[in-house]
Structure formats: structure tokens, C-alpha cells
Amino acid sequence: MHLVAVLALDGVVAFDLSTPLEVFARTRLADGRPAYEVRVCAPTPEVDAGAFVLRAPWGLDALDTADTIILPGVVAPAGDVPDEVVGRLRAAAGRGTRIASICAGAFVLAATGLLDGRRATTHWLAAGLLAERYPAVEVDPDVLYVDNGQFLTSAGAAAGLDLCLHLIRRDHGSAVAADAARLSVMPLERDGGQAQFIVPERPPAPRGSTMEPLLRWLDESAARELTTADIAARAGMSTRTLNRHFREQTGTTPLQWLHRARVRQAQHLLETTGEGVDRIGERVGFGSPTAFRERFKRIVGTSPQAYRHAFRSPR
Template sequence: MLQNVVALVYDGVGAFGLGVVSEVFGYDRSADGLPRYDFDVAAVEPGPVRTDIGLQVVAEHGLERVAEADLVCVLGWERTDTEPPEELLQAMRDTVARGGRIMSHCSGAFVVAAAGLLDGRRVATHWMHADALARRYPAVTVDRDVLYVDDDPIFSSAGTAAGIDMCLYLLRREHGAAVANDVARRMVVPPYREGGQAQYVAAAVPEVDDTSCLRETIAWAQHHLEEDLSVEELAARALMSPRSFARHFRAATGATPHAWLLGQRVSRAQQLLETTDLPVDEVARRSGLGAATTLRHHFSQRLGTSPQAYRRTFRGALATAGSG
């Protein structure tokens, strides 16, 4: 169970990424029934550290703190053409060797790669750094397009907001959809974006304000996932042609209507498996996936497990958390 988290900082560390992991793992929400983490910031040498925007943060701990962590967050590394300190790299190697996990944000992937922990693995990084990372570390498979990659025990995300997606994904994986959704709601961010979504789109993303037909249609679809929803029906509800709707939908969400619906339905199934005793057939029906065989297929494809095993895992995790 994820309990102990450390963020590594160094000269030029990404301020946004540090803010994200501090908000997700450092903020105490235990009064609301949400998990509380032992969260600290560590550096090679304790003391003030300059961020990439010139602000200073104070690292109260040295690398000995990393030895206690379940998860080590490796944030943006400004000097991508230089080698990080060996003490930092060894601390990450030791983390993985003892069963801990590493999560990188944006150009933090250069630090993880320098430690040799990405050799033979897939990794996500900001699209602006992807080619440089691939050239510098040819043994690493750089996925240039995705938001984040789960290659346990290494987790990686692309730039800026993708770090939020990666953190929420870890919460979902460790504690279930209900916890991840609750934290996302408090942060006022989408609770789930699939890692395979594109990092950016070539066309400008249109404004989707609270009164737009597109936003209303998306909200309506989320409450009618059990129905047989077609692009044509959604387009009509949004007062658009199917072709125009598909184009605007992808620009606004980063996914096709079909891919988005499938992701929402799998998410709904996860919530039902975690929070109810409904039979798998009924979970499939209520989530809009139809039959249990279809539900099993998508769980296998997306989560690498079965609905029954998923339910056992999260029921067990919740029972363990409740007994502590």
C-alpha cells in the first residue's frame, strides 16, 4: 500500500511538478476519510534549492530519507545535457532494488534514464524532450505521444498537467476509483484521462464553457453510460453533425467519442466492482459494456487483470486500510 512518498529536488527542479506531487501526496485529507501520506522533500544536500522559475524551496532532508519511501517522485530536470549526481542516481537504484517505485514528471525522465532504470523500458516525457531523450539513451523506448506510462516499478508522465494524470492514476491503482475521484474533485481536475491519449493536438482546443452544448452532452453521456450511445445520437444532442461533433469532441477531450466512452465505462465498472457486490454480469450492464465477456476483455486489455481479481484486490486493500 502506498504510504511514504518523497519528492527529489535539485537546482532547476520543475516548480509545477513539485506543486503537483505536494498537492496530491503532501496535503492531509484524512479528516475527509482519504489516505494520508508521509510526504517529504529531499535533496543531495539539505537546504535551499532553486526551482526552474527562480523560486527557492527548502529541502529538510538528505538522500537518507529516500531509503524510507514507497514512491520517489523525480521532477523536471532543467539541465538535460548534464549527468545528475551519482548519489542521486544510486538512491533511485536502491529504491527499485528494495521494491520501491519511481515516478518521473516531464524531463525528470532524463534523471531516471541516467540511473539505468529505463533500459529496455517504455517511458513518457514532454514531447519537446522526446527526441533528445531517445538520442541520449538509445536503450530506452521513448513513447512520444502518450500522457503517461505504467511500466511498474517505473511510472512516467509527460509535461505539466500530465503529472496530475499520473498521480491520480497511481491513487486509482493503489486505493481505487472512489479515492482518486474524490481527490480529483477537490483539485477541480478531470478524475481520469487515459495514458494513451495524445499529449497535444495540432488545432487549437476550443473553449468549452459551462453553457456549451458539447459540455452538456459530455455530462449527459456520463450519466447514461448504460445506454447504447452512438456518435450520431451524441452529435444530435450537441446540435452538430456527426463529423463536426467528432472533430470538436477530440479537440476538447484528446480522444475520439468511442475511446472516451470506453474509458468512462471501464471506470464505471471499476467503481461498481469496488463499492458494490453486484454480479459481474450486472456490472457489465450498468457500465454500458453489455456482457461479462466484454467487460473481462476490456479489463484484460486495459488493466491486465480480470474483474473478479480487481474486486478482490481493492476490497482487500480497503479492508487493510480500514483496519490501520
């Protein structure tokens, strides 16, 4: 039987901890036998889980015999990881043990150095901090999970469930994983990545920026067919000067700003109206349905139709 050790540290997120417990413990093989044995382990007998105190049945020795180690998220991801935990995880990796993190558990895994030079993800709110704290890690904030073979990382708590189902499929095939997904009332695969859950905000402009009047005009005029020359004329600048000042003050180009403004408007219409996708693309200013779908997917990470299916408000 495949042994899964779930490591609980002080400040562990209860939902991230319960997800692998529920999913792996309930998974059955075709003949009805349990597919996994799950053990919760911790450096100390009791762990602070916020709303309650968790009593862990196993100590860190459980990591020595595990086939897979799961690292749930922690409330304070920037906190220091105990040296003993780091040492145990590195030793487990040296034996070939598979290690996967959920949400901010990526910070625990990154602290071991095992993610250096590898692609990884975490919750999009913490992605910038992960990249800043561990610059050797290639952080991808747009995906639900990343599978590097021995080391895996996932985004938010729900993406942790996606990752667990992915691991079951790797271990026992699609049929067993599909049964586990049905028990969790989840699709075996979800469309898109976590970018679809992030509303593309206006890129920040410094307070008092000389571009503020132009930025307001761009947002108001997003549905119009505008070129860089049109925007430069509105600003009273040459296109070269506009591009330089615009990037200095916003970190992006005028057309990129315009595209993101259009996508924000399209997201609102997809969520709140029943208009056709192509009609929405036309309304927000894209010249063709193809251009709209390509730009929307590039920014949001999924198609307009899939976004509507996931986020449209009930009438």
C-alpha cells in the same frame, strides 16, 4: 501511512514539484485519515528552483525509507545527474521502491539505467532528446503516462497530475482517487494522449527541394480526391519515381503527407467552427466519416469530437 519522497534537484520545475505535494498531501482515506506523508528531499540543503530558492527539509536519506519516489522535471534535462543521486535511486529500486517521473524527470530516471528496455514517456518537446540520449529506452511521445509497475513516467506538468491520480487509484482504489481528482478540479481520466496537443506540422523538406512546388500544390489541393497516380501526373513522374524522390526529400509518402495536411485543416475547423464532425471530414477531403475518424485518431491520438471538446475556441 504511505511515504512519498519528492526529489528536488537544481533547476527543478516548480510546478512539477508542487503537483505531487498538493495531490498526495490532500488525499484522505474514507475514514478521514491522511493517505500519504510527503517529504521533499535534496542532495543539498538549498535547491535552485529558478524564481526562488527551495530549502529542502530532508536529505537523500529520505529515499531510503520511501515507498514511492517522485522525480519532478528539471529545466536542463540534458544535464548530468549527481552520482550519489543515481546510486540512491538504484538502491531504492533494488528494495522494490516505486519510482515515478514527471515531465523531464524522465531524464533523471533514465540516467540510472532503470528504464533500459522499458517503455517510457516525457514531454513531447523533449521526447526526441530522451530517445537520442538514452537509446535503450523505448520512448513513446504520444501518451500521458506509462505504468511499468515499479517505474512510471509521465508527459508534461498536467500529465504529472494524471499520473499522481493514477498512483492514488492503484494504492487506495477509485473512490479515494475520485475524491482527490475533485479536489484538484480534474477528471480522474482524460481522453486521448499528449498527441492531441501537438499540431501535426508539415514534415520538413530540405531548402531548395525539387518537391517544394508539388508540396504547395498538395496542401492547396488536400480536399480533392487524389491518388498517388494523380500526384505523380502532376509531378511529371512515374509513381515509383515519385515515391522514391518524395520519401528521400520529405521522409514520408505523398499520401501520408496529404492525410496530415487534411488533419491539420480539420483541427482548425474543429477549433473555430460549429460544423458537424462528418461535414468537416468531407470538407477536408476524406471519403467517408469512418475514414476521417480513423485517420484523425491515428495522427492526433483522440477522436475529432474529443479534440473539439478540449480545444474549441469560445465564440
